[in-house]
Structure formats: C-alpha cells, structure tokens
Amino acid sequence: MKRWLSKAEVVLGNHSDRLNAINIFPVADGDTGTNLYLTVRAAASALGSGTDPAETGNDVGAVLSRAGQAAMEKARGNSGTLFAVFLCAAAEPLAGKTRLSAPLLAAALNRAQIRAWSALSEPVSGTMLSVLEAAAHAAQAADAAQNGDDSNHALGLALDAAVEAALQAVVRTEGELAPLQAAHVVDAGGVGMLLVLDCLRSAVLGEELQEELLDGLHGYHLQDPHIHEHMPADDGVEVMCTIDLSPLDAAVLRQRLDEMGDSVIMSQVGGASGSDDDDSPMEASYRWRVHVHVPDPEPAVALIRSLGEPTDIAVSQLAVPRDASAGHDD
Structure with a gap:
C-alpha cells in the first residue's frame, strides 16, 4: 500500500500538466492534475519514513485509513476530495486484513464507488465516478468468476479486469458529457483515477506500469492549456474547509450550500466524537470535509461559521489563467 501511494504520487506528478x-468539467479551471497530485502526495506523506509501524502493523485497512484521513484533511478540488473519499472508503473492508485478495479488492472498490457517488449532492456520469464504478464492477465479476479464490493469481486477474474496465470507462466519458464531446477530450479526473488504479496493479503485482494505457485517449497528448482559450471564464470561487458537525447540521449545511452554489461535496472524516449521550446519535459530532463552488465566498463562509468552527478554510478562484504561454515555455 505504501509502494502504491508513492508510485501514484510520482505518476500523477509526471502527468499533472496533461491532466490540467x-x-x-465541471469547470474549465485547468487544475485537476495539480489537485490530484497534491492530495495523493498528502496520503503518501502520511505513510512516510516517520510513520510508527506499531500504529498500523501489517493491517492493510489501518494503513489506508491513515493515508485517507491525511488526504481528506489536505484534499484539493473536486478530484482530490473524491480521491480522499475513495481511500477512506476502500480502507473499511480491509480493516484487520494483512494482505489484499480478489474478494477484498472487489469489496474495497465497491465500497469506494458507493461512497464517492453519495458524497456529491449532484453526481454526474462521465467522470471519475463512472471510472471507479466500472473498475469496481469488473473486480466483482472477476472475483465471482474465480469463486472467491483468495490466491495471488486471482488477485492479478481482478486487478487486470479493474484497470481494463477503467480504461474503457475513460474512453466513454467523452460521449457522456457534452462539454467533453465538444472539446474532443476525455475526462481529466477519469484519467487520473485510471492512473491511480494502474499504480495499484503495478505495486501489488510487481509489474511495470502500462505505458501504452493512455495511447489514443482523445486530447491527452496535449500539454498546453490552449483548449481553455476560447471558453468563457468561470466566475466564482471554490471554498473548502474541515468542520465538526452533527448529522443534522451537516444535512442543513449541504442543503443550503446546494441552494447557494454547485459542485457540493461533503464527506465524513473519521468517526463520531464529542458526544456524551450514546442514546442521541444525532447530537454526536463528526468531522466533515466540505467543498463547494459559489459566486461569492463570503455568504458561504458565513453559513459554515454559523454552524461550527471550521479549520483549513481555503478559497481559490475558479477562472483559469488565459495566458496560454504562462508557465509553459518549454
């Protein structure tokens, strides 16, 4: 798992310009590659040399949970937040397990795709959600065909199937979203998820990355953001933070953010805390990672502060720089 995330950090760093x-979609802000890279880097760093092995031992779920929590706290953008959700959810079926198997891979990917779809207020097909869903279904089918065999051979077949299904889902994204079809490109987040899954396959099986995987993907040979030049500027900002809320307050926040903006993602970080009344689960406090695109940050931040004490508040412009030569001199 440590090798997987370290490999993913390097690969996404190398591919970030092309993903950008x-x-x-959902906005032409040209930062999906950067957001995924920085979020994966946070996950990999959490498992770095300073990690105390006594805290996680050989527990695959504990290792991924630690990485997922770190990713969630530092998640950037839609894609980074969904990757963090993916890691945290995938860790749950792996808790207490000392090795990965085909049945566990299928369970982890299925839990992750369900959680990722539910984290968004308005999930959309033709994105990294579709890619993750396709990979999960393929892993389940491969596991079923092997009758739950937990051998390394069966795991290899399940990983191969998941990556191949993810690739086909990436190809389909272009026809599923009108903005992608008009620009003749595949979805950037979907490609990022494909790379992450191929890194998992490579790390688990001890094989090289499949460099030919990206051959022929529409638009992916571009390393210059000229694709954005003639698109209307995206007004507004992205607001992100972490906050402790009861389930009721979290539901209120999600509803009001939906009314205020779009691309709302709310995902729980860790378990319940701060409740002295076991008979009142709605009073328990949970930590949430919040993400939204709004025209003006002030009302959104005021709303969030009215419900709790947010930390790690980040506000960034959605508009992509229109100078195509900036930062792309070579």
Whole structure:
C-alpha cells in the first residue's frame, strides 16, 4: 500500500500538466492534475519514513485509513476530495486484513464507488465516478468468476479486469458529457483515477506500469492549456474547509450550500466524537470535509461559521489563467 501511494504520487506528478490541460468539467479551471497530485502526495506523506509501524502493523485497512484521513484533511478540488473519499472508503473492508485478495479488492472498490457517488449532492456520469464504478464492477465479476479464490493469481486477474474496465470507462466519458464531446477530450479526473488504479496493479503485482494505457485517449497528448482559450471564464470561487458537525447540521449545511452554489461535496472524516449521550446519535459530532463552488465566498463562509468552527478554510478562484504561454515555455 505504501509502494502504491508513492508510485501514484510520482505518476500523477509526471502527468499533472496533461491532466490540467484537458480539465474542462465541471469547470474549465485547468487544475485537476495539480489537485490530484497534491492530495495523493498528502496520503503518501502520511505513510512516510516517520510513520510508527506499531500504529498500523501489517493491517492493510489501518494503513489506508491513515493515508485517507491525511488526504481528506489536505484534499484539493473536486478530484482530490473524491480521491480522499475513495481511500477512506476502500480502507473499511480491509480493516484487520494483512494482505489484499480478489474478494477484498472487489469489496474495497465497491465500497469506494458507493461512497464517492453519495458524497456529491449532484453526481454526474462521465467522470471519475463512472471510472471507479466500472473498475469496481469488473473486480466483482472477476472475483465471482474465480469463486472467491483468495490466491495471488486471482488477485492479478481482478486487478487486470479493474484497470481494463477503467480504461474503457475513460474512453466513454467523452460521449457522456457534452462539454467533453465538444472539446474532443476525455475526462481529466477519469484519467487520473485510471492512473491511480494502474499504480495499484503495478505495486501489488510487481509489474511495470502500462505505458501504452493512455495511447489514443482523445486530447491527452496535449500539454498546453490552449483548449481553455476560447471558453468563457468561470466566475466564482471554490471554498473548502474541515468542520465538526452533527448529522443534522451537516444535512442543513449541504442543503443550503446546494441552494447557494454547485459542485457540493461533503464527506465524513473519521468517526463520531464529542458526544456524551450514546442514546442521541444525532447530537454526536463528526468531522466533515466540505467543498463547494459559489459566486461569492463570503455568504458561504458565513453559513459554515454559523454552524461550527471550521479549520483549513481555503478559497481559490475558479477562472483559469488565459495566458496560454504562462508557465509553459518549454
């Protein structure tokens, strides 16, 4: 698992410019590659040399949970937040397990795709959600075909199937979203998830990454953001924070953010805390990672502060720089 996330950090760093170049959905802000890279880097760093092995031992779920919590706290953008959700959810079926198997891979990917779809207020097909869903279904089918065999051979077949299904789902994204079809590109977040899954396959099986995987993907050869030049500027900002809320307050916040903006993602970070009344689960406090696109940050931040004490508040412009030569001199 540590090798997987370290490999994913390097690969996403190497591919971030190209992912940024084709990033036009949900907004053409050209930062999907950067957001995924920085979020994966946070996950990998949490498992770095300073990690105390006594805290996680050989527990695969504990290792991924630690990485997922770190990713969630530092998640950037839609894609980074969904990757963090993916890690945290995938860790749950792996809790207490000392090795990965085909049945566990299928369970982890299925839990992750369900959680990722539910984290968004308005999930959309033709995105990294579809890619993760396709990978999960393929892993389940491969596991079923092997009758739950937990051998390394069966795991290899399940990983191969998951990556191949993810690739086909990436190809389909272009036809599933009108903005992608008009620009003749595949979804940037979907490609990022494909890379992450291929890194998992490579790390688990001890094989090289499949460099030919990205051959022929529409738009992916571009390393210059000229694709954004003639698109209307995206007004507004992205607001992100972490906050402790009861389930009731979290539901209120999600509803009001939905009314205020779009691309709302709310995902729980860790378990319940701060409740002295076991008979009142709605009073328990949970930590949430919040993400939203709004025209003006002030009302959104005021709303969030009215419900709790947010930390790690980040506000960034959605508009992509229109100078195509900036930062792309070579």
